[in-house]
Amino acid sequence: MDSREANLPSDHNIYPSFNAATSSSSSSFNSSPPDFLRNVQAAFKRHRKMPELNNLQPRRLVAKRVIKDSKTDESQDVLVKQRVQDSGTLMKSMSTLTTVNCESASVTPPSGSDTPTEDGQFMSIDVQRGQPSFNCDCRTNNMVDLPCVKCRDGPKKVQFALGNDTRSHETERDVNNRQEVLTAPNHDLNDQNLKNQVNPLSNFLQSDFRNQVTSSSVVGSTCATTTLVNSVNAPMLSSTTCNSQLPQIDTVGPPKHNNIIIADQNPVKDPPVLVDKSTKGDPPGGHSNMDLQSQPLITNDQISQVTSVTSNSERSVKPASKKDALAPRKRSYDHDQFFKVNGKLYQRLGKIGSGGSSEVHKVISQDCTIYALKKIKLKGRDYGTAFGFCQEIEYLNKLRGKDHIIQLIDYEVTDKALLKEVMSGSMTNKDGKVKEDGCIYMVLEYGEIDLAHMLSQKWRELDDSKSTTLDENWLRFYWQQILLAVKTIHEERIVHSDLKPANFLLVRGSLKLIDFGIAKAIMSDTTNIQRDSQMGTLSYMSPEAFLCNETDANGNIIKCGRPSDIWSLGCILYQMVYGRTPFADYTTFWAKFKVITDPDHEIRYESLPNSWLIDLMKKCLVWDRKERWTIPQLLQHPFLVPKIPHDLFQLVADSCSEDSDVTMLCSRFELLVNNSMPDIKSVGPGSISPDKKCSLVDEMLKLCYELKKKLM
Numbered sequence: 235m236d237s238r239e240a241n242l243p244s245d246h247n248i249y250p251s252f253n254a255a256t257s258s259s260s261s262s263f264n265s266s267p268p269d270f271l272r273n274v275q276a277a278f279k280r281h282r283k284m285p286e287l288n289n290l291q292p293r294r295l296v297a298k299r300v301i302k303d304s305k306t307d308e309s310q311d312v313l314v315k316q317r318v319q320d321s322g323t324l325m326k327s328m329s330t331l332t333t334v335n336c337e338s339a340s341v342t343p344p345s346g347s348d349t350p351t352e353d354g355q356f357m358s359i360d361v362q363r364g365q366p367s368f369n370c371d372c373r374t375n376n377m378v379d380l381p382c383v384k385c386r387d388g389p390k391k392v393q394f395a396l397g398n399d400t401r402s403h404e405t406e407r408d409v410n411n412r413q414e415v416l417t418a419p420n421h422d423l424n425d426q427n428l429k430n431q432v433n434p435l436s437n438f439l440q441s442d443f444r445n446q447v448t449s450s451s452v453v454g455s456t457c458a459t460t461t462l463v464n465s466v467n468a469p470m471l472s473s474t475t476c477n478s479q480l481p482q483i484d485t486v487g488p489p490k491h492n493n494i495i496i497a498d499q500n501p502v503k504d505p506p507v508l509v510d511k512s513t514k515g516d517p518p519g520g521h522s523n524m525d526l527q528s529q530p531l532i533t534n535d536q537i538s539q540v541t542s543v544t545s546n547s548e549r550s551v552k553p554a555s556k557k558d559a560l561a562p563r564k565r566s567y568d569h570d571q572f573f574k575v576n577g578k579l580y581q582r583l584g585k586i587g588s589g590g591s592s593e594v595h596k597v598i599s600q601d602c603t604i605y606a607l608k609k610i611k612l613k614g615r616d617y618g619t620a621f622g623f624c625q626e627i628e629y630l631n632k633l634r635g636k637d638h639i640i641q642l643i644d645y646e647v648t649d650k651a652l653l654k655e656v657m658s659g660s661m662t663n664k665d666g667k668v669k670e671d672g673c674i675y676m677v678l679e680y681g682e683i684d685l686a687h688m689l690s691q692k693w694r695e696l697d698d699s700k701s702t703t704l705d706e707n708w709l710r711f712y713w714q715q716i717l718l719a720v721k722t723i724h725e726e727r728i729v730h731s732d733l734k735p736a737n738f739l740l741v742r743g744s745l746k747l748i749d750f751g752i753a754k755a756i757m758s759d760t761t762n763i764q765r766d767s768q769m770g771t772l773s774y775m776s777p778e779a780f781l782c783n784e785t786d787a788n789g790n791i792i793k794c795g796r797p798s799d800i801w802s803l804g805c806i807l808y809q810m811v812y813g814r815t816p817f818a819d820y821t822t823f824w825a826k827f828k829v830i831t832d833p834d835h836e837i838r839y840e841s842l843p844n845s846w847l848i849d850l851m852k853k854c855l856v857w858d859r860k861e862r863w864t865i866p867q868l869l870q871h872p873f874l875v876p877k878i879p880h881d882l883f884q885l886v887a888d889s890c891s892e893d894s895d896v897t898m899l900c901s902r903f904e905l906l907v908n909n910s911m912p913d914i915k916s917v918g919p920g921s922i923s924p925d926k927k928c929s930l931v932d933e934m935l936k937l938c939y940e941l942k943k944k945l946m
């Protein structure tokens with residue numbers, strides 16, 4: 235043997251406490267440090283079944299598995315509180331609440347695994363820390379066989395509530411653990427000792443140590459070790475940091491039930507609830523059996539997503555005394571960190587933006603999906619106005635499943651009376667005021683960037699590259715998507731009324747339309763809508779939007795319809811092409827109003843390499859709304875769908891580049907051909923009169939003849 239090895243202290247010396255503490259199982263721990271660690275880890279991972287009811291259940295601070303067999307799961311160092319429902323339906327309605335407390339505790343950090351336990355279910359554990367005692371609250375839907383074994387020191391209390399009937403009587407068992415002086419952090423060893431030395435039944439009726447108990451909870455019937463949930467305060471501890479003192483032992487009640495529900499509680503939504511043994515019936519926190527069952531299933535991973543936040547946020551509510559600790563904790567969540575929509579929590583990741591009346595936040599759901607959450611505060615508003623806000627929900631509902639429209643995932647209107655009115659489609663109580671805390675929450679598909687930001691980025695890139703024009707294909711791609719989005723709503727008889735680059739969001743590569751705040755449905759007997767006082771964004775507003783509800787020269791009331799959206803599209807396209815809106819030079823409201831409502835005002839179009847682009851803008855920005863093109867026409871415009879390749883004319887023009895007449899003739903010929911295309915497309919070639927066809931051919935021949943002459 236190497237002399238160095240010879241000089242090494244024996245394992246026994248290094249780990250005297252383990253050896254001392256172990257009796258029956260000491261040999262397995264009489265090993266070198268690495269072996270020891272392996273042993274400890276193996277022991278923690280091992281699913282340890284106890285063969286006898288009255289055997290002590292090993293307590294583990296670190297346990298990967300949930301032990302679920304009732305026969306084996308009786309913690310020997312716990313106080314048990316049991317409610318027994320005395321009816322024949324007892325077993326059906328059984329629920330078990332288990333609380334374990336100890337003065338200091340160790341729990342290994344979450345393993346990250348949310349794999350089911352051996353009984354095929356997930357488990358989770360709620361831990362509250364930073365209090366005089368470590369708290370666990372094991373929740374099961376049926377009898378818990380083994381309470382949470384995260385605690386190792388101090389008194390523990392396990393409560394089994396059988397049934398949710400307050401008539402149930404309860405039995406408390408309290409046992410002092412005589413093995414308190416064990417110093418080894420190995421709980422298996424402790425448990426082994428306890429198993430051998432304590433008969434839980436003999437201690438069943440020993441003294442109550444209610445006062446030593448602090449609120450604690452472990453969620454999950456089978457206590458897996460790694461799960462942590464809802465840690466309230468202290469950082470997670472490793473088992474080695476545990477207080478070595480063994481807790482007093484309270485024996486477990488009749489643990490004959492194997493069916494265990496795990497992780498059926500949202501720990502964020504439902505922080506651990508103290509189960510005070512003095513409490514009769516269901517815990518005041520309201521976690522009845524019913525409650526537990528109604529909780530959405532949440533996996534450990536999901537739970538741990540929000541744990542740290544809860545932990546921080548709940549620091550301030552740390553009970554000051556044991557008495558406080560005994561008080562039931564409120565089922566609440568941190569309103570600064572979370573939004574709750576229809577019972578589901580969304581953790582706030584940051585504010586995205588705010589509109590006139592709303593705030594939009596980036597949030598993450600319990601299943602780790604990123605969403606945008608729009609919150610509209612209705613406080614102090616009358617029902618009439620609030621009704622308008624709610625209509626956005628109505629439109630988004632109508633547009634569910636449609637491409638190019640942002641998807642509404644969930645929503646909640648906190649003022650239920652208002653929601654009822656919206657859903658019934660009538661507003662009977664127009665003057666009523668919305669409740670003080672009235673809000674609308676909308677959970678929406680999340681958009682990465684809006685078109686306004688995309689454009690400014692694009693223009694920055696152009697500035698850097700000293701280029702002056704946008705890439706036409708880029709323009710085509712996004713322009714077409716914009717048209718498709720608006721086509722969708724127009725087909726649904728909805729006029730958006732506030733189309734602007736900021737209301738098109740990029741979602742997984744496609745532009746999607748948002749913000750139906752002032753959208754209006756077109757009544758079936760008209761193609762126009764009557765606008766209320768809300769207006770769109772000035773730079774994109776059509777003349778009729780400014781003059782809405784006024785009377786025109788012929789005495790007709792000016793209304794806004796789909797053409798109004800087309801005008802806004804023209805402004806967007808203009809901005810995409812030139813980097814500014816057509817009326818950007820007019821900065822005040824009145825200057826804009828004057829110039830936009832003036833039918834004689836001529837919009838300036840700087841020349842572009844592709845004249846079709848100018849033509850396209852003009853088709854949208856015709857002052858007379860009746861002459862504006864529709865979405866189907868725009869989708870067939872030669873800029874998007876060139877019929878005769880522009881290059882062909884360019885080729886001819888280039889061959890006589892010194893002759894400006896040739897260039898002009900080519901351009902005229904191209905315009906003539908392509909301008910006829912949308913007509914032919916929209917009405918069909920068969921619908922064009924023979925006269926029109928003849929004059930078209932005549933014109934083409936004339937141009938060809940002139941062009942030929944020039945070229946020769």
Ligand SMILES: Nc1ncnc2c1ncn2[C@@H]1O[C@H](COP(=O)(O)OP(=O)(O)OP(=O)(O)O)[C@@H](O)[C@H]1O
Nearest residue numbers: 587588589590591592594606678679680681749751
């Ligand atoms: N689903 C979403 N994903 C990402 N960001 C969004 C989403 N919805 C809205 N936003 C952002 O929040 C901002 C405000 O949202 P929205 O336009 O819906 O509110 P609003 O009160 O109607 O605003 P406005 O007064 O500008 O019309 C938007 O400009 C956009 O940047």
